[in-house]
Amino acid sequence: MPNMSLEKVKMPEQEPQVRNHNFKEVALGYTKEQAMEEATRCLHCKHSPCKNGCPVGVPIPEFIAEVANGDFEKAYEIITSENALPAICGRVCPQENQCEGKCVRGIKGESVGIGRLERFVADYHREHGQKKDNHIEKNGKKVAVVGSGPAGMTCAGELAKKGYDVTVFEALHKTGGVLSYGIPEFRLPKDLVQKEIDGVADLGVRFETNVVVGRSITIDELQEEGYEAIFVGSGAGLPRFQGIPGENLNGVYAANEFLTRVNLMKGYEFPKHPTPVKITDTVCVIGAGNVAMDAARTAKRLGAKNVYIVYRRGEQEIPARAEEVHHAKEEGIIFKLLTNPVKIEGEDGWVKSMECVEMELGEPDESGRRRPVVKEGSNFVIETGTVIVSIGQSPNPLIRQTTPGLDTQKWGGIIVDEETMKTSKDGVYAGGDVVTGAATVILAMGAGKKAAHAIDEALKQK
Amino acid sequence: MYKILHKEKLNDVVELMVVHAPHVSRKCEPGQFIILRVGEDGERIPLTIADFDREKETITIIYQIVGYSTKALSLLNEGDEITDFVGPLGEPTKLHASKHVVGVAGGVGSAPLYPQLRALAQMGVDVDVIIGGREAQYVLWADEFRKFCKNVYITTDDGSLGRKGFVTQVLADLIDQGEDIDEVIAIGPVPMMKAVVGVTKPHNIKTSVSLNPIMIDGTGMCGCCRVSVDGKIKFACVDGPDFDGLQVDFDELMARQRMFKEEEHQMDEKANRMCNLMGGVQ
Numbered sequence: 084m085p086n087m088s089l090e091k092v093k094m095p096e097q098e099p100q101v102r103n104h105n106f107k108e109v110a111l112g113y114t115k116e117q118a119m120e121e122a123t124r125c126l127h128c129k130h131s132p133c134k135n136g137c138p139v140g141v142p143i144p145e146f147i148a149e150v151a152n153g154d155f156e157k158a159y160e161i162i163t164s165e166n167a168l169p170a171i172c173g174r175v176c177p178q179e180n181q182c183e184g185k186c187v188r189g190i191k192g193e194s195v196g197i198g199r200l201e202r203f204v205a206d207y208h209r210e211h212g213q214k215k216d217n218h219i220e221k222n223g224k225k226v227a228v229v230g231s232g233p234a235g236m237t238c239a240g241e242l243a244k245k246g247y248d249v250t251v252f253e254a255l256h257k258t259g260g261v262l263s264y265g266i267p268e269f270r271l272p273k274d275l276v277q278k279e280i281d282g283v284a285d286l287g288v289r290f291e292t293n294v295v296v297g298r299s300i301t302i303d304e305l306q307e308e309g310y311e312a313i314f315v316g317s318g319a320g321l322p323r324f325q326g327i328p329g330e331n332l333n334g335v336y337a338a339n340e341f342l343t344r345v346n347l348m349k350g351y352e353f354p355k356h357p358t359p360v361k362i363t364d365t366v367c368v369i370g371a372g373n374v375a376m377d378a379a380r381t382a383k384r385l386g387a388k389n390v391y392i393v394y395r396r397g398e399q400e401i402p403a404r405a406e407e408v409h410h411a412k413e414e415g416i417i418f419k420l421l422t423n424p425v426k427i428e429g430e431d432g433w434v435k436s437m438e439c440v441e442m443e444l445g446e447p448d449e450s451g452r453r454r455p456v457v458k459e460g461s462n463f464v465i466e467t468g469t470v471i472v473s474i475g476q477s478p479n480p481l482i483r484q485t486t487p488g489l490d491t492q493k494w495g496g497i498i499v500d501e502e503t504m505k506t507s508k509d510g511v512y513a514g515g516d517v518v519t520g521a522a523t524v525i526l527a528m529g530a531g532k533k534a535a536h537a538i539d540e541a542l543k544q545k
Numbered sequence: 546m547y548k549i550l551h552k553e554k555l556n557d558v559v560e561l562m563v564v565h566a567p568h569v570s571r572k573c574e575p576g577q578f579i580i581l582r583v584g585e586d587g588e589r590i591p592l593t594i595a596d597f598d599r600e601k602e603t604i605t606i607i608y609q610i611v612g613y614s615t616k617a618l619s620l621l622n623e624g625d626e627i628t629d630f631v632g633p634l635g636e637p638t639k640l641h642a643s644k645h646v647v648g649v650a651g652g653v654g655s656a657p658l659y660p661q662l663r664a665l666a667q668m669g670v671d672v673d674v675i676i677g678g679r680e681a682q683y684v685l686w687a688d689e690f691r692k693f694c695k696n697v698y699i700t701t702d703d704g705s706l707g708r709k710g711f712v713t714q715v716l717a718d719l720i721d722q723g724e725d726i727d728e729v730i731a732i733g734p735v736p737m738m739k740a741v742v743g744v745t746k747p748h749n750i751k752t753s754v755s756l757n758p759i760m761i762d763g764t765g766m767c768g769c770c771r772v773s774v775d776g777k778i779k780f781a782c783v784d785g786p787d788f789d790g791l792q793v794d795f796d797e798l799m800a801r802q803r804m805f806k807e808e809e810h811q812m813d814e815k816a817n818r819m820c821n822l823m824g825g826v827q
Contacts, residue, residue: 254631254762254764255762255764256582256589256628256629256631264762264766292629293568293629293630293631294568294631295631295632295634295764298572298632298633298634298764299568299569299571299572299631299632299633300568300571300572318766320764320765320766321765321766321768321780321783322766322767322768324768324771324778330778331771331772331773331778331797331801332800333800333801333803333804334804336768336769337767337768337769339766339767339768340761340767340768340769343761343762343766343767344761347761348588348589348761349586353808354808354811354812354815355586356586357586357587357588357613357614357812357815358588358589358761359805359808359809359812361804361805361808431800432797432800432801432803479764479765479766480765480783481764481765481783
């Protein structure tokens with residue numbers, strides 16, 4: 084008889100007023116007992132809708148059954164048959180729109196805590212599991228992967244398992260892409276990211292850091308060097324700005340810069356680490372996606388007293404994961420919804436205030452969300468010393484500019500066949516944010532996996 | 546890791562290094578830059594490429610010791626290794642065949658200017674250079690420039706070498722004398738580049754400048770290096786570092802370079818302690 088509790092077993096967390104002063108992980112993870120109890124809430128539906136909601140097709144009811152039995156290593160094996168980075172996905176996937184969104188238990192009460200269980204299993208394995216001896220028969224075929232973020236890492240891992248000789252080229256000094264420079268420590272601890280990368284390296288994948296494909300070497304040159312297939316997962320790059328006056332004042336950051344200073348360069352430990360980051364008592368973050376939540380919560384942890392999320396649409400339209408919004412509110416982030424900045428005012432080159440207008444929601448636009456319309460005469464001013472712009476990125480231009488024969492969208496995304504992730508250029512595949520524009524870790528992983536499958540099919544024929 | 550094959554002191558505050566970096570040397574062109582990091586906690590610092598050797602797979606960098614990270618770099622010696630060294634970054638300089646180009650270099654600006662003017666001379670362009678420095682020792686590479694420049698003009702603030710005064714005075718004189726100048730390429734401190742544009746703009750002389758805003762990743766990801774050119778946001782790392790000087794908002798750039806002045810000062814003190822410590826050991 085399944086456990087019919089309407090609520091998930093509660094996740095132990097650091098207290099909001101404690102955690103908003105430190106960079107340690109917010110959620111502490113289930114104990115064995117909590118995980119086993121939560122696992123008994125699964126109904127093991129015949130049609131397993133949760134599985135269809137997973138972009139990488141993890142056999143969810145099967146792994147949950149093993150958790151309920153207390154065989155966590157078996158559960159780990161089942162998850163990793165389809166997902167190479169479970170400790171990461173368990174923490175950063177938008178489960179409410181995927182597996183948990185489809186869960187039958189969610190119709191009345193809360194869904195099964197699939198993400199929490201995935202995280203538990205991955206963490207359990209990291210602490211208790213035996214390292215497997217990866218004996219893989221090599222097939223002697225070389226594949227190059229551009230970018231070591233979630234798309235590239237997944238593609239590389241899948242191909243290495245099949246025996247390919249895979250080299251990953253990373254532009255930064257550190258691997259992991261957005262997992263390293265973007266997502267903060269308190270949401271995704273960096274030693275955990277490193278362990279997952281080590282796991283991929285253990286499969287025989289080679290990582291070359293400090294190589295900027297498009298500058299240090301081109302896609303054509305990689306092909307000349309004998310790479311039979313190339314997967315491009317170079318991510319979303321160039322930050323977007325609104326084009327309002329004052330965006331270049333001191334104190335205005337793109338969210339990527341702010342987060343890179345803190346996460347990749349460890350600016351929160353300045354001056355122990357020499358890259359600085361500056362914060363004022365009041366901070367305004369423009370936008371309400373996951374990156375905006377990360378920036379706002381980071382600012383709070385750096386000591387800002389008043390942190391605002393300024394978003395032109397309403398609560399319903401907030402694109403961030405529900406849990407991030409919930410956590411942000413608990414930590415004292417103030418949401419200024421239906422508010423749009425029109426001007427940043429400065430003094431001696433520094434941000435002084437931001438002028439905004441109130442918005443109201445009109446008819447649905449092309450995205451299906453109700454279009455925000457300016458309320459005339461509603462202008463008001465927020466006194467602030469820091470503005471963090473988090474309204475998205477356009478794909479990095481380097482590969483597009485240096486690869487003849489690679490077709491791209493008008494806005495810069497690489498065009499691919501959605502089934503195979505194949506681009507217009509022979510032997511070149513692409514996936515993740517460089518194709519979709521800024522999206523999620525799991526969608527990037529799904530794309531990396533699809534591409535790995537297609538590359539294998541294509542190279543087997545050769 | 547990237548081995549230092551040669552190190553040389555050019556004056557009190559400027560040093561040169563030749564570094565083994567095959568991924569950079571294979572493809573770099575004049576005008577591009579690298580980013581390096583010293584130590585596992587190091588800052589990412591951008592430096593222009595002064596010279597390269599494709600066969601020996603080396604890059605020459607010239608740097609002025611101004612703060613913590615350049616001091617940390619300066620503590621390394623021949624045979625040591627630099628933790629990270631990535632490039633080439635930025636767009637190569639677009640060199641146009643014309644009749645007469647005047648280069649203007651201030652301080653370490655000689656380093657990035659050198660390969661550009663040399664390439665122009667090889668294309669058959671008449672090249673002059675104006676080199677400025679605070680005093681004689683800070684005037685860099687006059688002899689190297691003499692190998693291919695028609696005229697080498699030197700100015701120092703204190704008159705210890707060449708003409709006493711600023712590079713802009715020489716440039717203004719050349720223009721007043723009716724010299725036909727197709728293009729001016731100015732590389733140096735931002736106030737110098739701004740002053741050069743102040744001289745060329747009234748005559749509408751094409752003026753190229755190389756900008757060095759604060760930068761982190763250098764590959765078009767963080768947006769820190771944005772500058773206003775013709776009223777539009779440009780990223781120096783992927784759109785530059787060379788821009789049309791007549792369109793650059795220099796005042797904004799100078800303000801943005803001061804963003805972390807207090808923190809830099811804090812790190813300077815740490816650097817001085819580090820240097821004293823190293824001095825004590827040696």
